Amino acid sequence: MMKIMNANHYRFSISWSRLFPDGQAKKENGKWNVNEKGAEYYDMVINTLIENDITPLATLYHWDLPYALHEKYGGWLDYHSQYDFANYAEFCFERFGDRVKNWITINEPWVNCVAGYKNGPGKAPYRCTGEAPRKLQNDTTGLDLLGGCSYEIGPTQYTPDSEVLPANRPPQRLEDVWCSHNILLGHAQAVKVYRDKFQKKQKGLIGITVDGEAQIPWEEPNMTEEEYANNEKYANLAAEFRIGWYSDPPMIGDYPESVKQRMGKDLPEFTPEQKKLLKGSSSDFLGWNTYTSHWAAQVKNEDGTYVKPPTDEEASYENSKRDMWDDNCRGRGDGWTCIPPTLGSQAGSSWNTKYGPTIRVGLNWFAKRYEGLIKNGIIITENGCAQPNYKVSRANDQVTIDYFKSIGKEEFADAYDEDMIEREDDLEGTLIHDTYRIDWYKQYLENLRLAYVEDGVDVRGYMAWSLIDNYEWENGYETRFGMTYIDFYNDPELKRVPKDSLTFLGQWYLDNVEQE
Numbered sequence: 001m002m003k004i005m006n007a008n009h010y011r012f013s014i015s016w017s018r019l020f021p022d023g024q025a026k027k028e029n030g031k032w033n034v035n036e037k038g039a040e041y042y043d044m045v046i047n048t049l050i051e052n053d054i055t056p057l058a059t060l061y062h063w064d065l066p067y068a069l070h071e072k073y074g075g076w077l078d079y080h081s082q083y084d085f086a087n088y089a090e091f092c093f094e095r096f097g098d099r100v101k102n103w104i105t106i107n108e109p110w111v112n113c114v115a116g117y118k119n120g121p122g123k124a125p126y127r128c129t130g131e132a133p134r135k136l137q138n139d140t141t142g143l144d145l146l147g148g149c150s151y152e153i154g155p156t157q158y159t160p161d162s163e164v165l166p167a168n169r170p171p172q173r174l175e176d177v178w179c180s181h182n183i184l185l186g187h188a189q190a191v192k193v194y195r196d197k198f199q200k201k202q203k204g205l206i207g208i209t210v211d212g213e214a215q216i217p218w219e220e221p222n223m224t225e226e227e228y229a230n231n232e233k234y235a236n237l238a239a240e241f242r243i244g245w246y247s248d249p250p251m252i253g254d255y256p257e258s259v260k261q262r263m264g265k266d267l268p269e270f271t272p273e274q275k276k277l278l279k280g281s282s283s284d285f286l287g288w289n290t291y292t293s294h295w296a297a298q299v300k301n302e303d304g305t306y307v308k309p310p311t312d313e314e315a316s317y318e319n320s321k322r323d324m325w326d327d328n329c330r331g332r333g334d335g336w337t338c339i340p341p342t343l344g345s346q347a348g349s350s351w352n353t354k355y356g357p358t359i360r361v362g363l364n365w366f367a368k369r370y371e372g373l374i375k376n377g378i379i380i381t382e383n384g385c386a387q388p389n390y391k392v393s394r395a396n397d398q399v400t401i402d403y404f405k406s407i408g409k410e411e412f413a414d415a416y417d418e419d420m421i422e423r424e425d426d427l428e429g430t431l432i433h434d435t436y437r438i439d440w441y442k443q444y445l446e447n448l449r450l451a452y453v454e455d456g457v458d459v460r461g462y463m464a465w466s467l468i469d470n471y472e473w474e475n476g477y478e479t480r481f482g483m484t485y486i487d488f489y490n491d492p493e494l495k496r497v498p499k500d501s502l503t504f505l506g507q508w509y510l511d512n513v514e515q516e
Contacts, residue, residue: 001467001484001496002054006506008513009055011381011463013062013107014042014096016088023066025087032091039095046099057381057463058096059104059209060089060190063112063123070125074156074165076113076179082186089190093198101204103194104287104381105187108211109246113179120171122474126150127171158182158268174266174317181268184249184278191281208250209287209381212243214362215328216343216355218297221406234324235296239365241324242294247286251370253279262323264315285460286366286374289382290444292351293343293358294328335392341403345414346394347440348386348422349472349479354414354436356443359383363451363459377458383444384465386472386479387436388421395421414443424478424489432485437501445508464505468496 002010016023018038026033049056065075073080089105097103106112111123120128128149149171156165158178165172187208194206215238217231240248240256248256253275260267270278299307299322310319329338336350344355359380366378388395395418404413422431430436441464451457469482477488483502486494 001498001502003052004498004502004506005464005467005483006509007054008509009057009102009461009463010049010467011057011059011104012045013059013064014092015064016061016085017064017066019091020088021066021068023069023072023084023088025084025091027091032095034091034095042096046096050099055102056100057102057104058092058100059107060092061085061105061186062107063116065124069154070152071154073154075125076183076186077117077153077156077158077175079157079159079182079185081182082189085186086189086193090193090197093194093202097194097198097202097204101202103204103206104209105190105206106183107209107381108289109180109183109187109208110211110242113176113183116176117171117179118176120149125153127153127175129171129173129175177266177317178268180246181270184246185274187250188274188277188281192277205284205376207282207285207287207379208247209289210243210246211289211291211382212239212246212362213292213294213328214290214358214365215239215242215296216293216358216361218295219407231297234298236365237323238294238296238325238328241320243362243365244369247282247366247370249278250282251280251286251373258324259320261312262310262315262320263317264310264312266315266317266320280373283373283375285376285379286370287379287381288362288366289465290359290362290380291383291385292347292353293355293361295330295343296328299323299326337392337394340394340397340399342394342397342400344412345397345400345416346388346392347436348389348392349475350392352385354385354440354443355412356440356447357412358447359444360447360451360455363448363457364455367455367457374458377460379461379463380448380459381461381463382465383462384481384483385437385440386481387430387434388416389479390421390423391475391478393421422480427485431480432497432499434483434499434501437483437499438504441501441505441508445512449512 019034021035046056069075069084075081115123116125117127118129120126126149151168151170153168155167191206215235217228217235219228237258240258244256245259248254254270255267301307307323309323330341331339333339337346342353344353347354363378395416397415401413401415404410420430420436423429448462452459466481468484469477469480469486471477472479483499485497485499
């Protein structure tokens, strides 16, 4: 399938749990306590890629924390996690680094921490303290899920100086914040191991991949220049809260000043040693997973006046979020979809809409913010969509069409009719002939090209998500992101059937990727 796609790189993740089921990598008398069969599997993957002239790009962590560490100390909530992660990473560098020259430490720390430790029950470990805990989608008849949130957790110590929280406690406020703090330190510890012990000899690169929506200033007919300028200001603030929270520490060594000011004591502080460890830890390259966009505007009270930024006395996580990144939809509907008008058309995941300019806006934001700090450019490490489907779609979205007409940008409404919705029982329809996905790639890749050619952004690569229909977490296998179809219902061999988007993307690569 990668040959059809003309891919010259392949990104895959290594499972920490597969190699070290108890989460603790140890080397005694020159021998690691690794699950050797797991290590041999990754050897096979890496060797097969190289034999076919495809460069491997390995991600060390894509949310599969060893459960033993969750039981032992609460996983990423505990400061010990950073050292266990670094030990696991060291094994990977030692075992695979002679062939893998491109490493991503952590994939999307925001999703791992906010979805897992705040918004529950969609992502493990299913902790719920957020404003929108959602019920599991699968049948859970007869199970006591405590409202969908898990209380199972080990005794936890956020920092060496903090108290030890008891095991099996209710979800606590700010768990997502502490998870984020320690997972960023885990990234930095792994980078230190690589740079101190392996990079000089192996001559590879290492960085982090963050996610986050490009923030688009809200506009409406008859808006004044001052109002739009204020929304531009808030677009940057929203990006600092949603993205910079995770990309600033690996680049400049600390959280954004705006976040620190508005969160106050709710935001943990890095020690001087930790700041030094973090600064430049993703200077080799920065990965960005980009999908959708959000509008940005200063929040208003019911009487139409602006909500003022929190004072020092009012500084908190909740007040900072409301001021800087108050979800930025026009409201939420069934299944957590944005209420129209939306930025582009509703794709097949509740959180995803098709708006091509997002990739160009975001790339320029990174390039300006980290000018001169990224040695080998930005890599788009994920981009793609599930097509509108029987679970999630919004055909004939007249509200969004009318909105974009009102501001003179009708082309961005990107509406579709019901014929575009893919159906599991129709292989002759858009399930295989995936015209919505092809148009997605056309729009996003054209904006990627413009960011590179016209804006001069140093973008070095583009990874489409995903090669095959994959396990999409709480949505199982029916939310299909793949460019390759698999019949999970009836085909015991799980054959890969290329969709039209696979050959489209392969031709785009031939036409647009600079050849050596």
